[in-house]
C-alpha cells in the first residue's frame with residue numbers, strides 16, 4: 001500500500017514539475033539566464049580550490065568558491081527556495097574539488113575507501129526545507145567519484161541534536177556556532193575504520209560548524225578527515 005501511495009506521489013510530483021516548467025521556464029540559479037539550471041559561466045565560479053582556516057587547531061577545509069554574487073544567489077536558491085535541480089551541478093563541482101584535493105593536497109590510493117559525510121542539519125531546518133539538503137550531494141558525489149575509480153560511499157553518520165534551527169543568514173554565523181556547540185554527534189563507532197572521511201557542507205562562514213564536524217569524527221575514531229564546501233566566506237586576510 002505504501003509503495004502504491006509513494007508511486008502516486010512521485011507521479012504527481014513529476015507532472016507538477018512538467019506543468020511548472022511549461023508555465024514558468026526556469027532560469028540559471030545564479031544569474032537567471034533562461035533555460036539553464038546552472039549556466040556555464042556560473043558553474044565556472046565553482047571551479048576553484050579555496051582554503052579556509054578553521055578555528056582552533058582543527059586545520060583547514062576547502063571550498064569550490066567564495067560565497068558572494070552569483071554563487072551566493074545560486075546557493076540560497078537551492079537551499080532556501082527548494083531548487084533541487086541544483087543538486088546535480090553542485091555535487092559535480094564538489095566531486096571535482098574532491099578529485100583535485102586527492103590528487104594534489106592529500107594523495108590518496110584509489111583502493112582506500114572514501115566516506116562522504118553530509119554536514120548535519122537540525123530537525124527544525126530539515127522540517128522547514130523538507131529534506132537534509134547536503135545528503136543528496138554526498139550520494140551524487142559518491143557516484144561521480146566511483147566513476148573515477150574510487151570506492152566512495154555516502155555515510156550520513158553526523159547528527160545534530162537538541163538544536164533549534166534557523167538559517168545561516170537569519171541567525172548570524174556567530175550565534176549559529178554557539179548554538180550547535182556540543183550538539184554534533186556521531187552515530188557510529190569509527191575506531192578501526194581506515195576510510196578517508198570527507199565532510200560535505202554547503203557554506204562555511206566562521207568554520208565553527210565544519211570544525212565541530214571534523215572534531216566529532218576524529219573523537220569517534222576517524223583517522224583522517226577533510227572538509228569540503230560549496231562555498232566559503234573569504235579569510236580575513238583575503
Ligand SMILES: [Zn+2]
Nearest residue numbers: 028031039042
Ligand atoms: Zn548563470
